[in-house]
Amino acid sequence: MEARFQPGDRVRILDRDQPGHVRTPIYVRGKTGVIERIVGSFPNPELLAVGHSGLPYKMLYRVNFAQSELWDDYDGKPEDTLEIEIYEHWLAPA
Amino acid sequence: MSETHEHAHDHEHPPHAHDGKPIQEDALPPLEAHVLETAVRELLIEKGVISSDDIRRSIEERESRNPALGAKIVARAWADPEFKSKLMNESDEALLTFGINMSPMELCVVENTQEVHNMVVCTLCSCYPRPVLGIPPAWYKRRDYRSRAVREPRAVLQEFGTQIPEAKQVRVHDSNADLRYLVLPQRPDGTEGWDEEQLAKLVTRDSMIGVSDALTPAEIED
Amino acid sequence: MRGPQDYGGLPAGPVDPENNEHDPTHWEKTVDAMMMLLFDQRRRLARVDESRRMQEALGEDYHKYPYYERWLQAISWLLLEKGVFTQEELDAKMAEVRPRLEAERNGG
Numbered sequence: 001m002e003a004r005f006q007p008g009d010r011v012r013i014l015d016r017d018q019p020g021h022v023r024t025p026i027y028v029r030g031k032t033g034v035i036e037r038i039v040g041s042f043p044n045p046e047l048l049a050v051g052h053s054g055l056p057y058k059m060l061y062r063v064n065f066a067q068s069e070l071w072d073d074y075d076g077k078p079e080d081t082l083e084i085e086i087y088e089h090w091l092a093p094a
Numbered sequence: 095m096s097e098t099h100e101h102a103h104d105h106e107h108p109p110h111a112h113d114g115k116p117i118q119e120d121a122l123p124p125l126e127a128h129v130l131e132t133a134v135r136e137l138l139i140e141k142g143v144i145s146s147d148d149i150r151r152s153i154e155e156r157e158s159r160n161p162a163l164g165a166k167i168v169a170r171a172w173a174d175p176e177f178k179s180k181l182m183n184e185s186d187e188a189l190l191t192f193g194i195n196m197s198p199m200e201l202c203v204v205e206n207t208q209e210v211h212n213m214v215v216c217t218l219c220s221c222y223p224r225p226v227l228g229i230p231p232a233w234y235k236r237r238d239y240r241s242r243a244v245r246e247p248r249a250v251l252q253e254f255g256t257q258i259p260e261a262k263q264v265r266v267h268d269s270n271a272d273l274r275y276l277v278l279p280q281r282p283d284g285t286e287g288w289d290e291e292q293l294a295k296l297v298t299r300d301s302m303i304g305v306s307d308a309l310t311p312a313e314i315e316d
Numbered sequence: 317m318r319g320p321q322d323y324g325g326l327p328a329g330p331v332d333p334e335n336n337e338h339d340p341t342h343w344e345k346t347v348d349a350m351m352m353l354l355f356d357q358r359r360r361l362a363r364v365d366e367s368r369r370m371q372e373a374l375g376e377d378y379h380k381y382p383y384y385e386r387w388l389q390a391i392s393w394l395l396l397e398k399g400v401f402t403q404e405e406l407d408a409k410m411a412e413v414r415p416r417l418e419a420e421r422n423g424g
């Protein structure tokens with residue numbers, strides 16, 4: 001499976017409502033981060049959740065965010081980061 | 095996007111009984127939950143889906159997975175640079191030497207250094223490196239930790255008595271999908287020449303979640 | 317559209333690791349074991365993702381249930397959904413179990 005994004009790419013997490021079980025928490029939706037690494041391809045949890053096989057598999061990435069991008073009132077250091085795994089169909093180039 | 099009704103606390107029962115004593119191993123749940131669990135379990139056994147032995151064995155297997163196992167792995171990584179490199183880069187292979195199979199998940203090891211402090215949370219449920227550390231602690235599964243660890247990690251660390259120097263970067267890992275995370279704590283000073291068994295005594299469960307540091311030699315003296 | 321499980325960043329109280337800590341009780345370990353058995357390679361009766369869907373289906377009740385009671389509810393709903401037993405069978409079994417447990421719990 002070809003990875004659409006490479007480490008270092010800037011990406012935006014899609015800000016969309018979707019019913020059912022999803023693994024993209026609200027707090028990262030619409031936010032911009034950087035691909036930290038390609039994790040690999042995995043069954044789609046949104047389909048596993050309803051008893052399907054999870055096919056087609058989805059490419060999974062770790063995305064790195066500056067905490068200040070996620071929270072307007074973040075009061076730690078500017079270098080503090082948060083990393084989270086995001087499936088490719090929730091990512092757009094930024 | 096609708097706002098979730100926001101409570102200051104969730105309504106989960108406190109993990110202490112009303113008399114203030116810690117919950118004991120044989121403590122029972124509310125009657126309704128006990129009834130449902132017993133009914134489900136007995137139906138599964140009657141239908142041959144599982145047996146009482148399966149349950150007993152499953153509990154025993156779970157109990158064999160506990161932070162002492164994680165501590166051995168960390169101690170080896172401290173003592174053996176080659177193993178550490180393997181653990182960081184090909185964790186599957188490194189874990190096999192301890193008889194651990196993470197499949198279908200993968201273990202992602204993140205290293206604490208002079209410059210960086212890592213901590214792990216699962217905001218959506220309670221994903222945890224069970225094959226290495228066992229069942230997650232009760233606080234890890236509660237709303238307070240899950241809500242705040244991503245937004246105010248330094249304040250949460252303080253609640254664990256962990257002071258992070260101003261100059262250090264804090265990296266929070268939200269364990270939300272197919273990786274599971276193990277923090278490799280910093281090896282404490284004053285442990286030069288210690289063997290793996292001695293080193294493992296310094297490695298606490300909390301230090302492998304990243305809410306505290308490893309113990310110091312002075313802290314385990316008594 | 318925020319699901320009840322999606323806690324990240326919401327206001328909440330102190331973590332209080334000392335008071336919010338207890339070793340799992342035997343009952344909690346039993347529920348844990350049942351879930352793991354349903355997931356295991358041999359049975360493959362359910363996936364962890366399905367269990368999460370069921371827990372999220374609790375809606376506002378998600379916040380009220382202690383952790384393993386949430387798991388138990390998910391187990392029970394999954395087994396009903398998959399037809400391992402019917403609601404009628406479950407109701408009948410619960411009616412049979414209740415007086416037995418009440419007697420045990422009162423008898424000490």
